[in-house]
Amino acid sequence: MAYKPNLQRTWWLQHRFFRAYMLREATVLPLVFLLCSLLAGAYSLASTEAFIAWQEFMAKPWVIVIHALALLASLYHALTFFQLFPRVMPIRLGDKSVPAAVMIAAQWAGTVTVIALFLWLFGGGL
Amino acid sequence: MHKDIQIKRYLPEEHAEPFWQTFHVPYDDTTSILDALNYIKEELDPTVSFRWSCRMAICGSCGYMVNGIPKLGCKDFVRNYPSALHIEPLAHFTVERDLMVAMDEFLQHLEAVKPYLIAEQPEPTEPHKPHRQTPAQLAKYKQFANCINCGLCYAACPQFGLNPEFVGPGAIALAHRYNLDSRDHGKVERMPVLNTHNGVWSCTFVGFCSDVCPKGVDPAAAVNQGKVESAKSMLIQMFRGGA
DSSP: OOBOOOOOTTGGGSOHHHHHHHHHHHTHHHHHHHHHHHHHHHHHTTOHHHHHHHHHHHHSHHHHHHHHHHHHHHHHHHHHHHHHHHHHSOOEETTEEOOHHHHHHHHHHHHHHHHHHHHHHHTTOO | OEEEEEEEEOOTTTOSSOEEEEEEEEOOTTOBHHHHHHHIIIIIOTTOOOOOOOSSSSSOOOEEEETTEEEETTTSBGGGOSSOEEEEOOTTSEEEETTEEEOHHHHHHHHHTOOSOOOOSSOOSSOOOOOOOOHHHHHHHGGGGGOOOOOHHHHHOHHHHHOTTSOOHHHHHHHHHHHTOTTOOOHHHHHHHHHSTTTGGGOOOOOHHHHHOTTOOOHHHHHHHHHHHHHHHHHHHHHHTOO
């Protein structure tokens, strides 16, 4: 005789660690909305009226809020991803392993470089 | 000082369902959870059942859920719980009696990944020589070799809770440990187990297994390094026409 407790659907609410994990996974939701918006933009290029309608849609306050949320979500996801990366892809140079902090800093440096490059290309300089 | 400790009891010959029982236990700063359980068994109720052996976090027998978190009873202290203290059997395993769980599922997964050194096949004909290993070769797998098979990582893993067929963090960490060992030639035998959906790919990197590991093994890192190896192994099979 024995029993086995079933894992409840609310398992992820029971601990701070699991809630943080679910938050990390949920960052995909606003990003899906952003990607759908961009996809709709690509399709709208077929006609002038559709493109103007799409531009109006993109200017709606609630759309801007969700897109701002997508930016925050992707930054949070990047934070968690950068922290996990050294554990998944440890780099060894000769006999020494590269410290995790160096790898995390290098990834953030790369992110800042790409942002600066895009600002320079599309924002008319820094 | 005294503490009310609640234990989730399961006595199948007396009660069909598990139930909570409270024990009033004296403690000081040096009282471990295991010391408290031994006090209960010796002084208050000899029917309370739990596993333990070494008292020094090396045998891996005394894993319990302490306030919902997997812990080794000998490595955790009553003083860490100033308010309530609830002790339950390890999550995601079948409970046989009180705090004792059946480890069969874990052991089956462990056996499946062949966690031991496998010799080159066919074995070299020249006389056996010692397997020399440099400190750098040792450093590659040493962290993963500290696993004591306590099962805390399985109790922490919601993916194992949802799907008991998942090979799980502990067994995959040991598979990875032997795959990284320069003396081993068994990777080709282990990868088919890791490459399946129930192998490394069931892991979603919750990462709680590494948080609860009492030996700092970081099984989540092993599983996810295993994904990189699995992807490589599957690509190689594809190009060889074996997939």
